[in-house]
Amino acid sequence: MSYRIATAVLLALTIVFAGAGLVQGQSDKPTAEKKEVKKEETKKDEAKKDEANKEAEKAEDPPLTSKEFHDLMEDMKKAWNRLKIHARNKMGDKAAEAADELAALAAKARRYDGEVLTGENKGKKARDQKDFQDWCKAMEDAAREYAAQAKKSKWDKADAQKDKINETCGACHDVYQPEEDE
Ligand code: HEC
The missing domain is CATH 1.20.120.10 (Cytochrome c/b562)
Incomplete structure (x- = not known):
């Protein structure tokens, strides 16, 4: 294998990685926001669950003292x-x-x-x-x-x-x- 081809491959890889890094960097913020939204949704789900439990305290809940x-x-x-x-x-x-x-x-x-x-x-x-x-x-x-x-x-x-x-x-x-x- 020639030295030139090896260099070309290395260069190509470098570009690919750099590109990926850039994309990663750009998507950082939206991901964080998405996470925030997800958290909110989980919270809402939990609130809903709480209400359901209050309605019909599930048998899985801890025993009463x-x-x-x-x-x-x-x-x-x-x-x-x-x-x-x-x-x-x-x-x-x-x-x-x-x-x-x-x-x-x-x-x-x-x-x-x-x-x-x-x-x-x-x-x-x-x-x-x-x-x-x-x-x-x-x-x-x-x-x-x-x-x-x-x-x-x-x-x-x-x-x-x-x-x-x-x-x-x-x-x-x-x-x-x-x-x-x-
Ligand atoms: C599924 C079973 C169950 C049903 C139905 C039930 N009880 Fe009880 N109740 C108990 C048990 C068990 C105790 C005894 C608790 C103890 O001493 O640890 C008790 C105790 C009590 C006591 C004594 C208070 C105390 O501190 O222990 C009162 C008053 C009482 N029940 C009222 C009622 C009334 C009124 C109803 C119906 C409207 C009712 N119970 C229905 C199981 C039941």
């Missing part, structure tokens, strides 16, 4: 009492508001960290049991349906859902509420 769950049940009692009072006074929108709150609390209750108290599953996590999750779901569904009916002042239909909500409290407590907390 004992205090968080006690507070949740206290809030549940208050929302339930509010619902009953507003229902008695035929205040549809207010009753619906209380029911929406109950639905959100029921979804959150899925993350209870307590254990199965008796039987063959004793000591296992309550939240991993089908009946526990079913009662949370039943309460959430009934509360949402209640809210829809109460808003329309369809009190017969709302009352049927109210009974369902009430049943889930007792059913779940019978199995999962420790005696000393009564």
